[in-house]
Amino acid sequence: MEVPASLVKELRFKTGAGVMQCxxxxxASNGDIEAAVRxxxxxxxxxxxxxxxxxxxxxxxxxxxxxxxxxxxMIEVNCETDFVxxxxxxxxxxxxxxxxxxxxxxxxxxxxxxxxxxIEVEKDILKKQAEGEGKPAQVIEKIVTxxxxxxxxxxxxxxxxxxxxxxxxxxxxxxxxxxxxGENIVVRRFVRYQLGGD
Amino acid sequence: MEVPASLVKELRFKTGAGVMQCxxxxxASNGDIEAAVRxxxxxxxxxxxxxxxxxxxxxxxxxxxxxxxxxxxMIEVNCETDFVxxxxxxxxxxxxxxxxxxxxxxxxxxxxxxxxxxIEVEKDILKKQAEGEGKPAQVIEKIVTxxxxxxxxxxxxxxxxxxxxxxxxxxxxxxxxxxxxGENIVVRRFVRYQLGGD
Numbered sequence: 001m002e003v004p005a006s007l008v009k010e011l012r013f014k015t016g017a018g019v020m021q022c023x024x025x026x027x028a029s030n031g032d033i034e035a036a037v038r039x040x041x042x043x044x045x046x047x048x049x050x051x052x053x054x055x056x057x058x059x060x061x062x063x064x065x066x067x068x069x070x071x072x073x074m075i076e077v078n079c080e081t082d083f084v085x086x087x088x089x090x091x092x093x094x095x096x097x098x099x100x101x102x103x104x105x106x107x108x109x110x111x112x113x114x115x116x117x118x119i120e121v122e123k124d125i126l127k128k129q130a131e132g133e134g135k136p137a138q139v140i141e142k143i144v145t146x147x148x149x150x151x152x153x154x155x156x157x158x159x160x161x162x163x164x165x166x167x168x169x170x171x172x173x174x175x176x177x178x179x180x181x182g183e184n185i186v187v188r189r190f191v192r193y194q195l196g197g198d
Numbered sequence: 199m200e201v202p203a204s205l206v207k208e209l210r211f212k213t214g215a216g217v218m219q220c221x222x223x224x225x226a227s228n229g230d231i232e233a234a235v236r237x238x239x240x241x242x243x244x245x246x247x248x249x250x251x252x253x254x255x256x257x258x259x260x261x262x263x264x265x266x267x268x269x270x271x272m273i274e275v276n277c278e279t280d281f282v283x284x285x286x287x288x289x290x291x292x293x294x295x296x297x298x299x300x301x302x303x304x305x306x307x308x309x310x311x312x313x314x315x316x317i318e319v320e321k322d323i324l325k326k327q328a329e330g331e332g333k334p335a336q337v338i339e340k341i342v343t344x345x346x347x348x349x350x351x352x353x354x355x356x357x358x359x360x361x362x363x364x365x366x367x368x369x370x371x372x373x374x375x376x377x378x379x380g381e382n383i384v385v386r387r388f389v390r391y392q393l394g395g396d
Contacts, residue, residue, distance in 0.1 A: 057393075057394045058393070059393060060267045060268075060393075061263060061267050061268060061269065061270035061391045061392075061393055062263065062267060062270070063261035063263055063270055063272055065259060065260065065261055069258045069259050069260060069283070070258075070259060071259065072259035072260070072261055072272050072274075073272075074261055074270050074271075074272040074389060074391060076270075076391050076393065078393075078394070085267070189391070191272060191389050193259045193272060193274050193387070194259075195255075195256070195257060195258075195259055195274065195276075196255045196276070
C-alpha cells in the first residue's frame, strides 16, 4: 500500500516518531491513523529500551503555578530534538510531570539522587519501628527492605504513582512516551516552591 | 477636606497603603489620586526603612518562561499580608523581578548569600589581575575592593542595575515598593533554568 505523505506528516506530528517508522505503522494499519498510533505504542515498547541512554539535550522548561500563587513548580524535561520538544504529546507529558510534582511533592527525580546517608538514617528508623512492633528478628531485614522501597516510591518522582492513573508509576508514563514518541526522554530537574517553605 | 471613601478605597487598592495613610495622602493632594500616589511615594521613603525587618510570610510564587521555553524563572516574593499579595503594584514588582532574573542571571538574592570562599578566590584573581596590570602595591587593595563591589553587582539580584531602568538598582525598586505599598517586601528565593544548563 502506498502511504500518502500527508498522513505520514500527521502521524509524525502526533507522535514524534521517525518517518520510516510512521510509514511502517501506517502500512501495517492500512492508513488508519488511530490504529497507527496504537501500533506505534505497542511496537514502541521494545524500542523504548534502546532509546534510553541516547543523548537528550533539547526539550522544554515549563512551570505550573497553582491557582492562588502559593505553590509553584518548574521543571526541565529533555528529549533529543527540538522537533519533539514542540510535539503536543511531549508537551502534555511535561505538563503532567509538573502537575505530579505540585500534587505529590517528590524531593528528587530518581533513587540515585537520594543521598546514601539519608537512606541509612531511614533504615535505622524503620528497623527500630519493626523491632518496636515486635517483629521476629529474621523478618526485620525483609520488612525494612520493603519499607525502603516504599520510601523511594514517596520521594522519587519517577517511582511515585502517577496522579492521573494511580495504577501506573510516573516512570511507566515516561517509558510509554519514549516508546510512542521515539526519542529518549529525561526528566532532568525540577523545583517546587511552597509559599514560606524551604 | 472630607475624603470620599471610594477614593480611599481606590488609592488603597492601587498602592496597598494603609487607610489612614491614604486619607492623609488624599487630603494633602486635595483628592487628586495621582498626586496622592506621588505623595505616598515621597513620604514613604522614610517609612520604608521602618518596615524592613517586619515579618513577611505572605506573597506570591510566580514564574516567567521565556518564549521558546528554553529559559525559565521561578521566584518567591514575600509581603506581610495576603491583601498586598493581590495588589497590582506588588504583582508588577514580582513580574519585574522575574524578568530581571531571566535577563541578568544573578546567582543569589543578596551579598550575604555569596559564600565567603567564593569571595576569597575572586579577591585572589582580582589581586593578580591588578598586579599583572602593573598597578602600584598601595592602590591594589583599593582596586580589589572596588572590583569586588562590581562582582556583587553582577551576581546579587538586589545589587544589579534594574533592566527596565539601568540608573536604579533592583534594591532601589524594592525599597520604593516598600515605601509605596506600605509593607515589608522580601525577595525570598528564585531559581533560573536554562535548557541543558546546570
